[in-house]
Amino acid sequence: MAQTRKTAQLKQLGRKVKAPASPRAAKLDRIANPHPGTDYLVRFTAPEFTSLCPVTAQPDFAHLVIDYVPGDWLVESKSLKFYLSSFRNQGAFHEDCTVAIAKRLEKELKPKYLRIGGYWYPRGGMPIDVFYQSGQPLSGVWLPDTGVAPYRGRG
Numbered sequence: 001m002a003q004t005r006k007t008a009q010l011k012q013l014g015r016k017v018k019a020p021a022s023p024r025a026a027k028l029d030r031i032a033n034p035h036p037g038t039d040y041l042v043r044f045t046a047p048e049f050t051s052l053c054p055v056t057a058q059p060d061f062a063h064l065v066i067d068y069v070p071g072d073w074l075v076e077s078k079s080l081k082f083y084l085s086s087f088r089n090q091g092a093f094h095e096d097c098t099v100a101i102a103k104r105l106e107k108e109l110k111p112k113y114l115r116i117g118g119y120w121y122p123r124g125g126m127p128i129d130v131f132y133q134s135g136q137p138l139s140g141v142w143l144p145d146t147g148v149a150p151y152r153g154r155g
Contacts (some may be wrong), residue, residue, distance in 0.1 A: 012113050013035050019082060023090055026083040027110045028075040036072055039112065043067050044077070053123070054091035062094065063119040065146040066101070069138055074141040075109055091141040093118045093122065098130035106134060113138050119148045 020026035053060055054119040064084070083104070087097055098118035106114055115133035129150075137143045 016083065020061065021089070023083065023086045023104070026086040027079060028083055028104065030049050030073040030109060031076055033070045033072055033074050039069050040140050041067055041069055041141055041143060042074065043144075044075075044080060049084060049087065049097075049118075051087040051094075053089045054093060057091065058123070059088075060094065060123060061121045062097070063121075063148055064098070064101070065119075065148060066105070066118040067113075067143065067146075068105065069113040069141055072113050073109045073111075075105065082137040089136040094118060094128045095130050099132050102132040102134070103114065105107075105140050110150050113141070117146045117148065119146075119151070122151065 014140075039049070044064075044066040046062075046066075049062040050063045051060050051062075052058070065129060084101070090097075092100070098116055102116045105111070105116075113133070113135060116131070118130040120128045120130065
């Protein structure tokens with residue numbers, strides 16, 4: 001299959017690639033937004049996000065919800081999955097992981113709007129939820145609830 005101008009930048013989709021060693025080493029591929037004049041929401045959900053506690057090296061788990069209104073670019077989903085999985089061996093606090101992901105997506109995509117909800121599972125008996133958004137939601141764009149219930153324990 002011949003590459004089109006829109007897909008020529010893709011380095012991972014349709015290719016065998018190695019998992020990145022760290023978030024810094026991970027490459028995010030992007031493709032041209034096929035509807036740049038239309039404001040619409042794109043949602044990615046990562047219910048099994050994993051990182052490491054930077055102090056104890058124990059695993060931390062989160063349910064991430066990433067919403068963005070694209071400008072000229074969309075993030076390619078395979079590269080996003082590899083980027084998110086690169087945190088598995090990364091020692092960072094919940095707040096750092098959540099905000100770093102948002103800032104990396106902002107840098108690479110320059111979206112019109114972005115928000116991320118990091119719903120972290122309890123360690124030490126306390127869940128930590130981290131939320132970030134770039135500006136106000138755009139008027140006229142449907143921004144649904146994240147669908148993640150607050151942590152309620154076992155009952």
